[in-house]
Amino acid sequence: MQLSLGNMLPSFWEGVPLQNLLLLSAIVLILAHYLQSRRQHPNYPPNPPRLPILGNFFQMDLKNPQANILKLAKKYGNVFCLYLGNLNLMVVTGLPLIKEVLLNQDQVFIDRPQIPVHFHVFKRFGLFMSNGPAWKHQRRFALMTLRNFGLGKKTLEDRIREEAMYLTEAIREEKGQPFDPHFQLNNAVSNIICSITFGHRFEYHDSQFRELLKSLDDVTVLEGRWECQLFNIFPWIMKFLPGGHQKFFGEWKKLESFVEQVIKQHKENLNPEEPQDYIDAYLKELSKDNIHSSFNEKNLVFCTLDLFFAGTETTSTTLRWALLYMALYPEIQGKIQEEIDRVIGQSRQPTMADKENMPYTNAAVHEVQRMGDIIPFNGPKVATVDTTVAGYYVPKGTVLTTNLTALHRDPKEWATPETFNPEHFLENGQFKKRESFLPFSMGKRVCLGEQLARAELFLFFTSLLQKFTFQPPPNTQLSLDFQYSTTISPLPYQICAIPREMSTKPGLKHEL
Template identity: 90%
Template sequence: MQLSLGNMLPSFWEGVPLQNLLLLSAIVLILAHYLQSRRQHPNYPPNPPRLPILGNFFQMDLKNPQANILKLAKKYGNVFCLYLGNLNLMVVTGLPLIKEVLLNQDQVFIDRPQIPVHFHVFKRFGLFMSNGPAWKHQRRFALMTLRNFGLGKKTLEDRIREEAMYLTEAIREEKGQPFDPHYEINNAVSNIICSITFGHRFEYHDSQFRELLKTLEDIMMLETKWQCQFFNLFPGIMKHLPGTHQKLFRKWKKVESFVEYVIKQHKEDLNPEEPRDFIDAYLKELSKDNIHSSFTEKNLVFCTLDLFIAGTETTSTTLRWGMLFMALYPEIQDKIQAEIDRVIGQTRQPTIADKENLPYTNAAVHEVQRMGDIIPFNAPRMSVVDTTVAGYHVPKGAMMMTNLTALHRDPKEWATPETFNPEHFLENGQFKKKESFVPFSIGKRACLGEQLARTELFLFFTSLLQKFTFQAPPNTQLSLDFQISMAVSPLPYKICAIPREI
């Protein structure tokens, strides 16, 4: 008869003196630390001193990891290592090394690591967590389908411009009074990817959809809590214990169930000859004979979920930073509005073709992304074979993080790195691209929605500045303080959107 772990442990430790137990635990930890050190390659990157088993966990600042990593990079160099339980994390800093990892060795660092808290939910499904042939097939299909449904075409621009009208009307209803723009912005941005994936948009007063967006926000915040981080260290133990991680998994299940329900509705009225959106296109693909084995209904759920989350959170967060920066830098807001008035006026809706004639506005959008710094370490990569970076040994399976915060705040690259300054992206009054600006990453696993996000950011931002002047509420001091979730977002704030005179 097999005994459970819960039955065995009490009987095993019964009668063991506390001092003996503590001594045995210390010996085990020291031995584990010694064996771990012995396995380390002699040409390994430098690392801070670490504890047995836990590694550098308690040296990580979960509230401000950017400052924490910048400090470590100054001390240990442009390539250093951190240990978080069984996770072997390497960090590279500086454009040459970022290009080395993401471009020159793109086939070596092509995979995503299996971070336990993510793997528990997604397994190897979807666009973000998948690797190998499955990832290639799913990404290729997603890109093709996004293009078929408007990516890079006039039809998608029309959808964004239409949504910008709904958004400006919703904000106009606030009548210049203080309000939190979070959910209006979130809803508007999400409606674009929803129209592509689900085939329709959601009204701003739709309580069920607002609840879904709130659940997504909760997920982003919960992942940073210490119990979820401890799950990454000890998944086999933590999955049996109560805590924030269990709440996180329940909320993921809630969002997954929403997508499953939408797919069920699509199956009921599917016309394979006229697919309406990404879900229809995927269901049509499933009906074919010689498709890759990764095309399953489970993968449809998680690919849809990936598109929905990626198409909502990052762009929405960037726009909320943009409104905040405008209120904090009124002289820059005035320059943007003067340019918009001169080129477009206050009645005609902005188009993507206007971007070329709005260099200052375009530069301001890029500066919002630089200063917002919403994905400070990029999405992680994993080495598929042993390799070297900057002369250091990188073992197969090491997790690689690229330090975008340091790149986007490098005083060698930016005249005023800690100040909001659109002039960073201007030369002789014209917009200028910067090689050291990579908010969407680079290489084969760069953000597949980059073109969509760039279009949304420009059209939404320009439309908002055309119609409103953003100000702090009376007797209120706005702050650039932030909170860490899956993205770096401003703390909740209220703002006044003053309608501009026509």
Template identity: 65%
Template sequence: MAVLVLLTGVGSLLAASWAGCRLQVLLLGAVSFLLLTSFLKRRHPKNYPPGPRRLPFLGNFFELDVEQSHLSLQKFVKQYGNLFSLDIGNLHCVVVSGLPLIKEALAHKDQTIVNRPVFPAREHIFKKNGLIMSSGQLWKEQRRFALTTLRNFGLGKKNLEERIQEEAHYLCEAIEEMKGKPFDPHFKINNAVSNVICSITFGERFEYQDAQFQELLRLLDETMCLEAGRWCQLYNMCPAIVKFLPGSHQTLFRDWNKLKSFVAQMIEKHKEDWDPEKPRDFIDAYLSEMTKYSGNTTSSFHEENLVCSTLDLFFAGTETTSTTLRWALLYMALYPEIQEKVQAEIDRVIGQSQPPTTAKRELMPYTNAVIHEVLRMGNIVPLNVPREVTFDTTLAGYHLPKGTLVLTNLTALHTDPAKWATPDTFNPEHFLENGQFRKRDDFLPFSIGKRACLGEQLARSELFIFFTSFLQKFTFKAPANEKLSTKFRMGITLSPVSYRLCAVPRG
């Protein structure tokens, strides 16, 4: 009996061992299959740009520092040159550096590298709608309509400049209320800049004490940070799995949905007293355009696109300009001698009582140069907005298949030691020649080609009027016992970390 029990035990052990071996073999086979599949999918075509070795599934994901991804790419420029490839998960990317190659990619080849890649996180929120990340005929129709409508409601006209002057006045009043005490200018500037685009899109401005609008600005700021974070990148790599996991990507989706709900509520409010004969703003004009295509199921003019396009204008018209102005005040506090020169030019050309106008910009080369140096050093969109190869093409003799993601290395362009005398130092002389303002071909903060920033003219006007208004009324200094730095926060845009300033009224 004992022998029988022993034999039975041995048999059970052997069976369990064999089952375990079979499980290990199956797991090993599955992993091998996935690795092989990943390898085959990741194989690049002949004559593809060179790049660093890639890991299965992850590609070069861990070679990029999420806190300063634009800087971690620069080592590859030195190693592989002005065109190199990277894989981020299953995304095949190439990074383009150097002015000639950037121009070839974005301007000369704008029919082949003109689309926007739709990342899973963005698709989850916007589908393929809106102005920024849409492509093809949809993008052409939406961009054409947006440009026409922005012009109709003041872009490039005196009345829009008057709105900017008015908002600059309100903001200076709000800063004056601080009575020279330390304050964080972040959301005051956000609110003021946002009010300019809100007057065009929504037909109204929002008070700086409006709690609901302050919450919207906070949500917008949070999305800028989360969308560039590790969780969102993991979602883009493997949405089918990551969508079930908790993480900051879930917060991102909730924030965007709240922002979309705000825009949708504004649209419903417009419908209540909408007069097609008297459009008041972008939403009214879009509602009129929608009626032209009523019943046309293939039209890109529908309510979901209205929500997304309006939100794109709200985001783009708020984030980039306000972030640049925050960098501007920070640099003025860090470089008081430059601030004094700007103030001397303002006093000489405008005085302290007249509001700044863009007509005076040509008479103020130093102030203009300082604003451009802020754009260079602030570097708020360091890799430009990504593009996608529309169909197979070649660039610098290399083959780029359809769907390849194209990143433009503006960081390298704007800090090239062969082009800029002091690339890592704030120096307005980069944009001056014999005391006159100097335009530079190797300076592309608004990009180039057909997908260049459609709000460039508005942004330039805002930057000049707001910045000049600030320094006309105040001198900006670091608070006592507080040290300012140029550390940045990585997000969709590169923004300064939170800081406080003292705005001392000028006598």
């Protein structure tokens, strides 16, 4: 009897031992990889040798990737590629090339890539992961709403100054004893974006909000775990396996559920004539005719999450670095406090108007950002068409990352690149802007919260140093060791906040 091909194939495979099947599969994959590499354009950027399928995964130091990238840049040049599964990652180093890709070719590198671990959570929703017209409409609306609720105005400055009072009181409660400032800083910074998005702040002892901030910390740390990185290479397999990536997804679900509940409460109490916050404004927008298709409740959830996450994590982490550097460099802390005492005194709070008269304090804040280097590779972009960079062929779909660590530690740009030194931002005693300082990126995808973050950093930092001197606990050696995750953050540390009373010198005049 003649067998059909459909019947023959299963019969054939049933007789093949499992080890032979695995060997055959490996040979097919290696051959496919070889043929793909043979098809590579002759003028493609240089790259380290790679394994089939996994690419350069095992060459990446997940605990200190920025040092790893610096070594590769020295070996392969200012433009090179890495392969992580199907992801072709192009690393660009040096200010001229960074300006080339983010400014001159901003339309080519304007979109975000679909990184599997991010896509699993956000799909194409939100402000960070969206592309095209959806991103433009959501970003424009977010910026307009932030401005309507005080961005760049004295009302928001007053809100930050009020929160600075709550923060100093919370730290004063530690009575100069060793404590971890992580939670208080997180709560204070988060309350600013919460007041804009949710319409109110949260007390420092609110247990529900503590849980929310804990989930925020967890997703930040878990994203740097090897399981999440492996998920980016084998998402179709990893989604069925246990590990840190599943906890990462679970914590994001908690955050999503919290925002959904807040939106539900807003819908019940909404007064379209007087929106009180971002969620109210968005719900009002949903009631209009002829709005862009990207405006829907699902996108409201993820846009709110983006604002909440970005408005909390980056500024809070920078302030944690700031207090650590102050304790490690007491002579610099002393100079900042001398300037605070001279310009502001102890009888009033700092204001943004003071910044112009406080070049050393302003320089110190910028130096914290340079040394903290909390986002060493910027947000990823993807080439929307074939292009060239530094003469190299870059095909459509290549993911771009800009090497900000190398920029912020370039010995040609900074006198003491590996040392905390506010003099980097001073010239003849006056504050000096530096072109090679890009903590907020540049171009069309520049951080939309830059203005808010700058105000928070100056006001919180100055308020804390006005009231406290930060020191290591007795018999304790503080460390600049860090953990790599969504951001570069210091390892948990204990510090002492010693209340200070300024002794007024004869003839010293304070601006009241």
